[in-house]
Amino acid sequence: MMKLKLVIGLLAVASLAQAQDAKKKPHYYNDPFTQPAPLDFNDHEGYVSLFDGKTLDGWDGNPKFWRVEDGAIVGESTPANPSGNSYIVYRGMKAKNFTLKFEIKVDGEGGSGIQYRSLTGIPWRLPIDEKLQPVKLNWMMTGPQADFWPSAKFWTGQFYSENTPLRIVAWRGQVVESFGTKSKRLMGNIGDIMDLSKIVKKDDWNQYTVIARDGVCIHIINGQVMAVMIDDDPHSSNNMAGYIGIEIESITKVRVRNMWIKKLK
DSSP states (O other): OHHHHHHHHHHHHHHHHHHHHHHHSOHHHHOTTSOOOOOOTTOOTTOEESOOSSOOTTEEEOTTTEEEETTEEEEEEOSSSOOSSEEEEEEEEEESSEEEEEEEEEETTOEEEEEEEEEESOOOOSOOOGGGSOSSGGGOEEEEEEEEOTTSSSOTTOEEEETSTTEEEEOTTEEEEEETTTEEEEEEESSOHHHHHTTSOTTSOEEEEEEEETTEEEEEETTEEEEEEEEOOTTSGGGSOEEEEEEEESSEEEEEEEEEEEEOO
16 A cells, blocks of 8 residues: 555656646647747847847937937938938947847838848948938948838838849748849749738837848748848858848838847857
């Protein structure tokens, strides 16, 4: 009888230990044939914050257009104070391989975008009203951009190469394989460009994720993959480590908050 009680006790302890272990380690990590962990935009394990929600510490941009307001980085361009293409740069790190998460909102009809793997100090290569140029060339950003222009039909979510000859590499809804400026080819479709626009919230907050791994860049908005760019040219401007920044275009107001990055290289 004592042996039976001992066995039952040991089984109970083992069962409790397994239950506690299961809580620590969700079942989808134990079984390779189950689905991955569900999407959690607020999971910041392994990430560092790029914005403290209160100040522009680490950020570098024209104070005529950029400020902090209600826990967000705000860029504002008005008819009385037009910015043209204006940028604010995070100087705290350069990154090539990373996952970047942030929330973004644009008021009205104007546009924005998040620069990544980008450089500063390169002269603007397109015709533009000189009065709208940034005061300092170091505020001019060149490189990949995760586009965000909710009022425009086609652009939000696309892969755009700012201030380079590449321009639009992958439109929203496309998987594109390229080799720098030499070639680009549509390899597949994610979805219809207009159907995917319904995922984007106009005049509201959107969750944006950028995944960059060597020659592959993926743009995701509100949990939906929007564009995939694959650049096989190791010397392409798409494949360089660089800064992260925010752009403002046209007459509008852009807000960005909750910026987190998991840097791999």
